[in-house]
Amino acid sequence: GAGVSQSPSNKVTEKGKDVELRCDPISGHTALYWYRQSLGQGLEFLIYFQGNSAPDKSGLPSDRFSAERTGGSVSTLTIQRTQQEDSAVYLCASSLRTDQPQHFGDGTRLSIL
Amino acid sequence: GENVEQHPSTLSVQEGDSAVIKCTYSDSASNYFPWYKQELGKGPQLIIDIRSNVGEKKDQRIAVTLNKTAKHFSLHITETQPEDSAVYFCAASFYFGTGTSLTVIP
Numbered sequence: 018g019a020g021v022s023q024s025p026s027n028k029v030t031e032k033g034k035d036v037e038l039r040c041d042p043i044s045g046h047t048a049l050y051w052y053r054q055s056l057g058q059g060l061e062f063l064i065y066f067q068g069n070s071a072p073d074k075s076g077l078p079s080d081r082f083s084a085e086r087t088g089g090s091v092s093t094l095t096i097q098r099t100q101q102e103d104s105a106v107y108l109c110a111s112s113l114r115t116d117q118p119q120h121f122g123d124g125t126r127l128s129i130l
Numbered sequence: 131g132e133n134v135e136q137h138p139s140t141l142s143v144q145e146g147d148s149a150v151i152k153c154t155y156s157d158s159a160s161n162y163f164p165w166y167k168q169e170l171g172k173g174p175q176l177i178i179d180i181r182s183n184v185g186e187k188k189d190q191r192i193a194v195t196l197n198k199t200a201k202h203f204s205l206h207i208t209e210t211q212p213e214d215s216a217v218y219f220c221a222a223s224f225y226f227g228t229g230t231s232l233t234v235i236p
Contacts, residue, residue, distance in 0.1 A: 021173070050224055059228035060174070060219065062131075075131055108173055115223050116162040116181070121173025 019043065023109050023122035031130050032101060038094045038125045042111030050119065051084055051094050052108045060108065066092065067115065096127075104129045132157040136220050136227030144235050149207045151230045153220035156201065160222040163196060163203050168217045168229075177218075178205070210234045 022041040030036055042049050051063040062076040066086045077083070081099075086092040096103055106126050110119035133156040143149050155163075161182035166174035180187045180194045180203065187194050191210075196203045207214055215234045220227040 048224075052226070059136075060226040062225060065224060110173070110224075112224075118164055118176040118179060119166075119174075119224065121166075121175070123171070123173050 021109055021111055021120050021122035023107075023125050025125060026123065027126045027128075029128045029130065030099060032099060034099055035095065035097045036099055036127065038096075038107050038109075038127070040092045040094070040109030040111075040122060042090065042092070042109070043120055044090075046111035046113055046120070047089065048112045048115055048117075049086055049092050050110045050112075051092070052110070053078075054106045054108055054124070056105075063094070063107075065115075099127075099129045101129045103127060132160060132222050132225035134220060134222050134225050134227040136230060138230060139228065140231045140233075142233045142235060143210050145210060145212060147210055149205075149210055149214070149232055149234075151205045151218055151220065151232075153203050153205075153222075153227050154201055155203075155222040155225075157222065158198075158201065162223050163194070164221050165192075165194060165205050166219045166221065166226075168219065174219055207232075212236050 024039045047068045049066045052060040064084045065073040081097045084094045106124040108124045110121045112119045136153045164179035167177045168174040191208045193206045212234050218230045
C-alpha cells in the first residue's frame with residue numbers, strides 16, 4: 018500500500034521567502050509528526066498531531082515555523098521569512114498511535130540561498 | 131519533554147563481529163522504545179521495538195534490551211554484514227537519539 022508521501026522532494030529558495038512543505042500520511046494513521054534533520058545530524062522533533070487534539074508545538078524553533086493538519090489527514094509545514102540556518106531535510110512520519118511504529122516519508126531537502 | 135542520549139556516535143566493526151548501541155532516556159513514564167535504520171537519502175525505517183513490560187526482544191540477528199529502572203536500552207546486532215552499514219536511531223516514543231553511524235568493514 019501507499020506509504021507516507023512528502024512534496025516537494027527538493028526545494029531551493031531565497032532567504033526571506035516563505036515555503037510550504039506537504040505531507041500525506043498513511044490512511045487511517047491518527048498521529049503525524051514533523052522532524053528536521055540537518056546534515057549528518059539526528060532528528061529534531063518539531064511538532065506532533067494526534068487526532069483532533071491540540072498539536073504539541075513544543076519543538077518548533079521559532080514563531081516563523083507553523084504547521085496545520087486539515088481534516089485529520091494532509092499536513093503542511095510553513096516556514097516564513099526563511100533563513101540560511103533553516104536549510105535541512107524536513108521529515109514527516111505517521112503512526113496509528115504514539116506507541117506504534119512511525120512510518121517516514123523520504124523528506125523534503127530544503128536549501129536556502 | 132523527553133531527552134534521549136545515544137552512544138557511540140560512530141562505530142566501525144569487522145564483518146561478522148557484533149555491534150552494540152546504547153541509549154538512555156529521562157522520562158520514567160515512557161513505555162515504547164523503537165529502533166530505526168536510516169540509509170542515505172531515505173527516511174528512517176523501523177527495525178525492532180520493545181515495550182516497557184518486556185526486558186528483551188530478539189529478531190534474527192537483532193536484539194534489544196531494556197532496563198526500566200536504570201532507564202537504559204540497547205541494540206545488539208550479531209554477525210554483522212556490510213548491508214548493516216547505516217545510521218541507527220533509538221527513540222523513546224517519538225523522541226529520537228542523536229544517531230549512530232555504523233560501518234561494517236568487509
